Amino acid sequence: MRRLTLFLCLLLGCLLALDAIPALRGGWGWQWPYDPTPLNGRFALLVALMGGYLLGVVLSRRRGVALQLAWAVLGGVALSLGAVNLRGAPDELLFQRVVSPVYTGSNAAAVRNMSRVGLAESLQEWPVLMDELAEGGNIHVALSPPGQPLVYYGLAQAATPLGPLTGALDARLRPLQCTDEEVMRYTRAEMTSTLFGLLMPLWAALTVFPLFAGARLLGADQASAARLAQWWPLVPAGLFFTPSWNTLYPLLVTGSFAVLVLGLTRRQMRYVLLAGLLMSVATFLNFSVVPALMLMGWYTLGYWFFIARRGAPAPPFAWTVQVGVWFGAGLSACWVAFWLFSGHTPWAILQAAFDQHLSIERDYWVWLVLHPYDMALFAGWGVVGAGRSRGLAGAWQTAARRGPAPGGGARACAGPDLAHPDAE
Numbered sequence: 001m002r003r004l005t006l007f008l009c010l011l012l013g014c015l016l017a018l019d020a021i022p023a024l025r026g027g028w029g030w031q032w033p034y035d036p037t038p039l040n041g042r043f044a045l046l047v048a049l050m051g052g053y054l055l056g057v058v059l060s061r062r063r064g065v066a067l068q069l070a071w072a073v074l075g076g077v078a079l080s081l082g083a084v085n086l087r088g089a090p091d092e093l094l095f096q097r098v099v100s101p102v103y104t105g106s107n108a109a110a111v112r113n114m115s116r117v118g119l120a121e122s123l124q125e126w127p128v129l130m131d132e133l134a135e136g137g138n139i140h141v142a143l144s145p146p147g148q149p150l151v152y153y154g155l156a157q158a159a160t161p162l163g164p165l166t167g168a169l170d171a172r173l174r175p176l177q178c179t180d181e182e183v184m185r186y187t188r189a190e191m192t193s194t195l196f197g198l199l200m201p202l203w204a205a206l207t208v209f210p211l212f213a214g215a216r217l218l219g220a221d222q223a224s225a226a227r228l229a230q231w232w233p234l235v236p237a238g239l240f241f242t243p244s245w246n247t248l249y250p251l252l253v254t255g256s257f258a259v260l261v262l263g264l265t266r267r268q269m270r271y272v273l274l275a276g277l278l279m280s281v282a283t284f285l286n287f288s289v290v291p292a293l294m295l296m297g298w299y300t301l302g303y304w305f306f307i308a309r310r311g312a313p314a315p316p317f318a319w320t321v322q323v324g325v326w327f328g329a330g331l332s333a334c335w336v337a338f339w340l341f342s343g344h345t346p347w348a349i350l351q352a353a354f355d356q357h358l359s360i361e362r363d364y365w366v367w368l369v370l371h372p373y374d375m376a377l378f379a380g381w382g383v384v385g386a387g388r389s390r391g392l393a394g395a396w397q398t399a400a401r402r403g404p405a406p407g408g409g410a411r412a413c414a415g416p417d418l419a420h421p422d423a424e
Contacts, residue, residue, distance in 0.1 A: 076205030276330020
């Protein structure tokens with residue numbers, strides 16, 4: 001099975017690299033552009049970084065888990081920067097993408113709307129503002145709740161009193177986009193707030209910790225859990241979409257899942273509440289993480305059916321309802337605060353986002369297949385194949401025999417989360 005998976009991945013990679021079958025890049029309303037990277041020194045550097053990371057993975061297995069996870073974080077940052085470096089100087093490209101109203105959009109919305117128009121007015125008129133953002137080309141924020149711009153706005157407000165720090169960062173960052181008049185109007189504090197986006201490779205790399213923790217809670221030994229976490233820097237989406245916020249969502253989703261599993265195994269609702277709170281933050285940033293809620297719900301039901309009800313003491317089915325209530329309480333936190341401040345419910349934001357999607361002309365049935373294909377492509381077919389073939393098929397069977405699934409179950413439950421960077 002491993003050889004077949006490797007062969008199919010290599011075959012697909014060759015077909016994509018040569019553009020032998022353009023339909024593999026999509027179509028029927030949307031297609032990824034074919035823009036191959038020149039085989040120059042920048043490409044050689046990325047290959048060297050990849051080889052160095054893999055060598056370090058092999059060598060670190062003889063060391064402690066802390067070193068293995070630290071190496072995975074370092075590798076995630078290095079490989080992300082190496083991928084950005086293919087198109088130019090990483091610092092310039094990262095900054096341009098962070099402040100761009102098209103590539104990411106959230107920083108531009110924070111400055112041009114929340115700061116200039118006013119925070120209260122922006123939040124109270126957010127559904128209307130979503131339409132205006134779409135007309136202006138800021139399509140990513142136009143499909144989302146106000147969480148992302150709100151982060152940048154809050155950081156800018158917090159940085160305002162820090163004169164010496166903001167001055168130093170402003171002097172370093174402003175020349176990177178000195179031809180953009182809109183960016184030149186940024187205050188020093190607003191310029192400083194972009195640091196959060198510039199550090200997105202680091203935030204994304206930190207996903208190795210909840211991956212490791214989740215695997216351990218699912219029954220994997222330390223070595224297996226560390227090997228799972230070391231896959232994360234190799235996931236294509238994390239490399240291709242830097243510094244998109246899509247690379248941050250897995251940190252929140254896998255963190256929420258790990259805390260949920262902790263709450264279920266210890267029967268402590270405070271952890272379930274915290275898991276819901278993490279997902280509240282994630283959904284307030286973007287609706288693309290909503291499918292993970294279904295995963296967590298199914299896992300909770302499966303945990304009760306295969307494990308909890310066979311233990312001592314065995315909780316009744318009503319226990320799963322209690323878990324749902326506590327998780328829902330945490331999940332509603334950001335949305336209740338937003339509703340109290342703006343008067344808008346999540347459904348109003350969803351309706352505005354759906355209205356934007358209605359204008360997209362694509363073949364529904366074709367994209368019903370292409371969307372999962374796209375997700376698997378950027379998650380990495382090797383990871384998806386390993387998670388499905390060795391995880392889902394036997395996870396609950398193993399759990400029914402002797403408790404939480406060891407390695408396969410960890411891969412199965414982590415697999416969908418790995419695909420989230422391309423969910424939007």
